[in-house]
Amino acid sequence: MPVATALDAFPRPPCAELLGWEMIHARPAEGWVRVSFQAKPQFRNPAGFIQGGFLAAMLDDTMGPAVFVMTEGALYTATIDMNVSYVAPAKVGPIYGEGRVVHLGKSVGFLEAELRDATGLLIARATSTARLVPAEKALG
Numbered sequence: 001m002p003v004a005t006a007l008d009a010f011p012r013p014p015c016a017e018l019l020g021w022e023m024i025h026a027r028p029a030e031g032w033v034r035v036s037f038q039a040k041p042q043f044r045n046p047a048g049f050i051q052g053g054f055l056a057a058m059l060d061d062t063m064g065p066a067v068f069v070m071t072e073g074a075l076y077t078a079t080i081d082m083n084v085s086y087v088a089p090a091k092v093g094p095i096y097g098e099g100r101v102v103h104l105g106k107s108v109g110f111l112e113a114e115l116r117d118a119t120g121l122l123i124a125r126a127t128s129t130a131r132l133v134p135a136e137k138a139l140g
Helices: 016-018 052-070 135-139
Strands: 022-027 033-037 075-086 091-105 108-117 122-134
Touching: 016 033, 016 052, 022 122, 033 052, 052 075, 052 091, 052 122, 075 108, 091 122, 122 135
Parallel strands: none
Antiparallel strands: 022 033, 033 091, 075 122, 091 108, 108 122
């Protein structure tokens, strides 16, 4: 059963629409989210696998929502840096992301995420340092 989060009232941005982003489950008190994406044929590289930039965008769109949910919509993230490790090629179809807040400071957060395919195969993982911005300032 889905958990109500601050994202329920947040309009989905065009980049999330493009990636097929959907919230599956969240544990706000833990700063943890599970989301899904739809890897489309248009995302393939010349080898037929999902291009790494799309996977990086999916990872970024998994970690940021973990902070937004944990802070009940009070904080938005601006990525300072992100380190991505590509573990296995991704194919067209559903991709599932799990994002977690490792630590929130006063102005910076440390985050991590993983992407898996429908069989549970690890595709990619990332760590990120993000600037924490009051949501009302970032989102107008």
